[in-house]
Every structure is written in structure tokens, then in C-alpha cells.
Amino acid sequence: MSRVEPFLVHIRCDTDGYTHAVTEDEFAAGRHDGRFRAVCGHVVLAAPMIEEPGRFDPVCRDVLRTPPSAAVPRQERRGLRWRSRR
Ligand SMILES: [Zn+2]
Structure with missing residues (x-):
């Protein structure tokens, strides 16, 4: 619980049937449209x-597991499992 993560909303997509992860910002932006850009x-x-x-969309899961901005060596990342995975 020590890590600060962006708040993510899980939304099921009507077109592909997967549940995608949407950031709080995108959720707020897409709210009136009913369309949200997922992390994937x-x-x-x-x-x-x-x-x-x-x-859960495997692409979203992948993105969440390996943030592009994180310059963390692969071995260290291993401990950072996506939370909803347990
Ligand atoms: Zn997705």
C-alpha cells in the first residue's frame, strides 16, 4: 500500500467484451460521451x-504491468504484480 498509483476504473467494453482499465483522467474526460480511452x-x-x-483485457494488463515510463530492470518489476490478479 505504499506505492501511489493512478486511480483506475475498470469498464467493460461493449464492442469487444473485455474489461479495460481506464485512468481517472480519461474516465472524467469520457464520462459525458460514454466513451473512455483505456490504457491499451x-x-x-x-x-x-x-x-x-x-x-480483463490482456493488453491492458500488459500495459499496466510494464509502464513505458518505468526504467526499472525486468527482475525488479517481477514483484509488482497487477493487484486485481490475486
Ligand atoms: Zn484494454
């Missing part, structure tokens, strides 16, 4: 909440 670059059309949650 996919534009999410929010699915109705009555549907079952989809699978």
Missing part, C-alpha cells in the same frame, strides 16, 4: 452494468 489505447464503449463482467 482501445476506446471503450461502456457496457450496461447488468451484464456480467468480462475478462
